[in-house]
Amino acid sequence: MRKLFYVFLVLVFAASSSLLFAQQQKRTSQIGSEKYRAIIENFKPAAGQTDNIERGVNGTGTLIYSENFDSYGPIFPPGWSGGGNGTACEWAVDATPTPPGFFSADYSLNYNNGVDFDCGWNWGMATSPLIDVSGQAFNVSFMFYYEGENNYPFWDLTYLTVYDESFNVMEVFYVNPVAQNSWHLQSFSIPNYGNHQKVYLEFYFDTGDEIYNNFKGPFIDNLVVTGTTQNQIPVSNWAIILGVMLIGAFIVVRYRRRLA
DSSP: OOHHHHHHHHHHHHHHHHHHHHHHHHHHOSSSSSSHHHHHOOOOOOOOOOOOSOOBBOOEEEEEEEEOSSTTTSSSTTEEEESSOSSSEEEEEEEEEETTTTOOOSEEEEEEESSSOOOSOOOEEOOOOOEEEOOEEEEEEEEEESSSOOBTTSEEEEEEEEETOOOEEEEEEEOOSTTSSSSSEEEEEETTTHHHHHHHEEEEEEEEESSSOSSOOOEEEEEEEEEETTOOOOOOOHHHHHHHHHHHHHHHHHHHHHHO
């Protein structure tokens, strides 16, 4: 009898493994939001921008905007809004699930249903108010915690999109989680070649399908926007020396002509 039981267990395991393998083989990923499908498939960097995926820098400069999602939690800060294909799993300002809850107390911006994002195929976005960058280049930095499949470019993906005042895409970044289940600094450089005065930031999360979504999702805290001078053309020392030499040569020529 015991042998038959063991044989039954082996058969069940084999059948479930085969079913799981077949399920994996049939998996297809698709961006749920029509808007984001167009953005991710069609966005091309502006002139002077080399790429738009995983391009991060350590942001330093003059503080333009900051949000730690604590003062108004558990509701969105003023000017922030959310949207998506459902209300069970969505972006929210709270401290669930815990851990991680937040990087700095009391809340963070996170995507889940309070436990995980196991709500079928689901997606959503959280959009900032207009941020005045005064036409300068700027960096966007934040602390990021992530738990999900992280199989770029397939499932459970987080994006940061930067829009101008008219919601034209300036930049879109895939937010690489670096490591699962750990807070890390994320920082992205936006050259702002169009010298746009004000911008929106938007975080987008998409599961890609309805399978393996029993994870806690992305968490964002301590968002900071700093201004830089990156979109200004630097003047090299050689250019300065050459300019001085040309001015000197011009003065010499003029002086000789006056003496002739």
